[in-house]
Amino acid sequence: MPERHVVVGSGVGLHARPAALFTQAVAKAPVPVTIAKIGGAPVDASSILLVLTLAVAHADEVVLAAEGEGAQETLDQLAALLEQDLDAAPTGN
Amino acid sequence: MSDRPDTPRPSGASGASGASGGTDGSSRPLGGAAQLQGLGVSPGTAVGPVARLGLPPVPPADEQPGPDPAAEADRVAAALEQVAVSLAERAALASGDAVAVLEATAMMARDPGLLSTVRAQLDAGRPTAASLDAAIEGFCDILAASGGYLAERVADLRDVRNRALAVLLDEPMPGIPHPGHPFVLVAHDLSPADTAALDPREVLALVTEAGGPTSHTAILAKGLGVPAVVRCARARDLTDGSPVVVDGSSGLVVLDPDERTLAQGRARAEARAMLAASGSGPGTTADGTSIALLVNIATADDARRACQVDSEGVGLFRTEGLYLGRQTAPTVEEQEAGYREVFAAFTGRRIVVRTLDAGADKPLAFVDLGTEENPALGVRGLRVGRRHPQVLAGQLEALGRAAAATGADVRVMAPMVSTPAEARAFVAEARTHGLAIAGAMIEVPAAALRADQLLAEVDFVSIGTNDLAQYTFAADRMQGELADLLDPWQPALLDLIASVGAAGQGTATPVGVCGEAAGDPLLACVLVGLGVRSLSMAPGLIAAVRLVVGAHSLAQCVQLAAAARTASDAVAARAAARALAEQKVLELL
Numbered sequence: 279m280p281e282r283h284v285v286v287g288s289g290v291g292l293h294a295r296p297a298a299l300f301t302q303a304v305a306k307a308p309v310p311v312t313i314a315k316i317g318g319a320p321v322d323a324s325s326i327l328l329v330l331t332l333a334v335a336h337a338d339e340v341v342l343a344a345e346g347e348g349a350q351e352t353l354d355q356l357a358a359l360l361e362q363d364l365d366a367a368p369t370g371n
Numbered sequence: 372m373s374d375r376p377d378t379p380r381p382s383g384a385s386g387a388s389g390a391s392g393g394t395d396g397s398s399r400p401l402g403g404a405a406q407l408q409g410l411g412v413s414p415g416t417a418v419g420p421v422a423r424l425g426l427p428p429v430p431p432a433d434e435q436p437g438p439d440p441a442a443e444a445d446r447v448a449a450a451l452e453q454v455a456v457s458l459a460e461r462a463a464l465a466s467g468d469a470v471a472v473l474e475a476t477a478m479m480a481r482d483p484g485l486l487s488t489v490r491a492q493l494d495a496g497r498p499t500a501a502s503l504d505a506a507i508e509g510f511c512d513i514l515a516a517s518g519g520y521l522a523e524r525v526a527d528l529r530d531v532r533n534r535a536l537a538v539l540l541d542e543p544m545p546g547i548p549h550p551g552h553p554f555v556l557v558a559h560d561l562s563p564a565d566t567a568a569l570d571p572r573e574v575l576a577l578v579t580e581a582g583g584p585t586s587h588t589a590i591l592a593k594g595l596g597v598p599a600v601v602r603c604a605r606a607r608d609l610t611d612g613s614p615v616v617v618d619g620s621s622g623l624v625v626l627d628p629d630e631r632t633l634a635q636g637r638a639r640a641e642a643r644a645m646l647a648a649s650g651s652g653p654g655t656t657a658d659g660t661s662i663a664l665l666v667n668i669a670t671a672d673d674a675r676r677a678c679q680v681d682s683e684g685v686g687l688f689r690t691e692g693l694y695l696g697r698q699t700a701p702t703v704e705e706q707e708a709g710y711r712e713v714f715a716a717f718t719g720r721r722i723v724v725r726t727l728d729a730g731a732d733k734p735l736a737f738v739d740l741g742t743e744e745n746p747a748l749g750v751r752g753l754r755v756g757r758r759h760p761q762v763l764a765g766q767l768e769a770l771g772r773a774a775a776a777t778g779a780d781v782r783v784m785a786p787m788v789s790t791p792a793e794a795r796a797f798v799a800e801a802r803t804h805g806l807a808i809a810g811a812m813i814e815v816p817a818a819a820l821r822a823d824q825l826l827a828e829v830d831f832v833s834i835g836t837n838d839l840a841q842y843t844f845a846a847d848r849m850q851g852e853l854a855d856l857l858d859p860w861q862p863a864l865l866d867l868i869a870s871v872g873a874a875g876q877g878t879a880t881p882v883g884v885c886g887e888a889a890g891d892p893l894l895a896c897v898l899v900g901l902g903v904r905s906l907s908m909a910p911g912l913i914a915a916v917r918l919v920v921g922a923h924s925l926a927q928c929v930q931l932a933a934a935a936r937t938a939s940d941a942v943a944a945r946a947a948a949r950a951l952a953e954q955k956v957l958e959l960l
Binding site for chain 1: 475478479482483484485487488510513514517521
């Protein structure tokens with residue numbers, strides 16, 4: 279299964295607004311995506327509640343995985359998103 | 372010393388005494404299927420159908436697992452989806468901050484991780500409602516432990532749980548009902564969280580089984596100007612849609628009223644509306660002594676509503692609203708923005724701000740005060756500064772900046788001042804932030820007993836009668852059974868107020884009252900007789916106080932006060948004052 283290792287760029291880690299932006303992006307993806315900490319069990323990356331339970335801090339490394347048509351592109355986009363500091367990005371509204 | 376009300380006005384309210392009629396029959400018995408007696412805490416009469424506050428459902432203790440976990444998971448999924456749809460619908464109708472909160476809550480209801488966690492519980496053989504409850508509580512623990520923004524989402528997630536359980540268990544939706552027409556809200560008790568979503572245009576009256584004269588229900592009702600009855604045990608028998616007549620003065624609730632009772636209730640409601648429209652302008656006694664009539668507020672929303680009431684300004688702005696429920700301290704900038712909003716609503720009028728009264732029953736997450744055996748006697752109000760001086764400094768800085776930016780007539784006072792030295796230190800600190808007029812609340816008996824010394828240190832004082840009664844009688848305000856001891860007519864309480872009033876006259880320091888007592892029209896006259904010159908109350912009570920104070924001369928007020936203080940208990944004190952008061956004007960109430 280295609281995977282990407284990503285170092286989380288957001289200053290607060292994968293919490294609050296960054297977690298919400300990430301899970302919303304996953305929910306729009308054409309394939310199911312999982313996220314895990316190194317050595318941990320993967321969880322559904324479209325669930326903000328499960329993503330929060332991972333307690334991912336700033337600069338932690340996570341593994342994204344997906345399978346099916348468009349998996350490679352989806353993982354590339356999501357990895358790029360996670361590398362940014364999502365808390366600093368301008369809001370959409 | 373600049374709190375002195377400025378221009379004496381001729382008595383304007385006395386002409387209203389001709390507007391009697393329509394309020395006869397107060398002694399005739401009311402008829403209906405049942406009469407429920409409670410404690411009237413906000414005057415007025417209302418007629419309308421009951422709608423009950425929905426209670427949060429709990430999974431039944433004897434709940435059995437469903438036969439097919441997969442089918443049960445589908446039921447939970449359907450319930451959560453129904454909740455998400457209704458939250459999204461409410462978001463579409465809402466405005467402001469509520470939209471984002473409702474949308475985020477709807478997203479949580481649709482969270483795939485929530486459903487997969489419920490599924491795991493069901494597969495382990497747990498019953499359906501209990502599975503949903505356990506899954507949500509598990510996530511709540513994680514959110515709470517994360518702190519900050521996420522911890523503040525716990526209440527939203529529990530809201531999802533409560534709504535989904537109501538669907539699963541076929542129980543009424545928790546929270547404020549929306550029957551689509553004005554209603555009498557009936558509940559066991561009301562908390563600030565319950566009533567945050569209350570639309571004042573829809574609520575005719577409040578009736579609760581629990582609560583006391585200073586409960587949230589009483590304060591809310593007076594703020595909205597709607598009648599309220601608390602401690603009405605039989606309110607639990609009232610069902611949705613039943614017609615009732617609620618008398619917030621006598622505390623009587625009549626179920627299924629007969630025609631005559633219904634007509635009488637409507638006539639009284641109209642008479643009261645006329646009374647509210649009968650007087651205007653600054654408060655004065657019949658012989659022209661200025662008595663400032665002010666409002667109590669707690670939020671920017673309160674300010675927007677209350678600024679439309681004919682008052683001379685704000686006598687008590689409770690500032691806890693900016694802090695409670697926060698995990699982190701609001702920045703000076705955030706506070707300044709909040710204060711500016713309130714000050715702008717009262718341009719040209721005075722605004723008396725009470726600095727943060729945290730501790731006791733109002734704990735703050737970001738100020739660790741530890742666990743206290745007796746929080747009401749612990750580190751609260753001004754005392755918080757002993758451990759966390761930066762909280763008060765930040766607040767005064769924000770208030771000073773907001774006052775300078777808006778040009779508003781802002782005066783600050785500290786809660787829970789006990790000694791002249793505490794008062795002196797507070798006034799000095801306020802002045803360093805550009806706040807020229809600073810004073811103290813008188814809530815602690817020690818402060819009232821040494822009023823001469825304390826008043827010499829401040830520009831004004833305001834007596835908080837609710838806390839002063841609690842500490843004078845050693846009776847917890849939250850303890851409904853002790854309500855008789857907390858009666859503001861207690862002669863011992865009047866004695867303490869008298870000593871503050873005398874000190875005010877001796878030191879030329881203005882004395883005000885901002886507790887429940889100020890909104891009782893007859894007691895307001897007694898307070899004036901004791902030397903009080905400003906009265907701050909819920910906006911809905913001002914019209915009646917203006918009328919009754921305006922019908923009595925200062926000399927009459929002094930006589931009323933003397934008669935009340937001679938009495939041996941609260942009931943006798945009220946009766947003694949009543950006997951000497953202008954009867955025509957009392958009949959209007």
